[in-house]
Amino acid sequence: MAYEVFSMLCRTSKHGEMDYIGKGNYKCPICGFEYHDDDYDDDGSSEKLSVYEAAEIWASHGKDEDYMFGYSEDELERAL
16 A cells, blocks of 8 residues: 555644655654654554454454454354
8 A cells, every 4th residue: 555645734833734755754844843654654564363363353242244354254153
């Protein structure tokens, strides 16, 4: 997933919008305050729950579809 540049306001609200200077970094053109957005460093490879871990969580939440973590109901049932 590509990093999405967004509008960042300087912590001194009178200064307004900061400039994006690349690699997740923003800089206020007035005071020079710099900010690094940690989302830039997220490579999207967050660990996925195993089907067994997901099945335990799913079952403990009453088999609620909001807790299926990308697995099908059949996969989760087999893992229990």
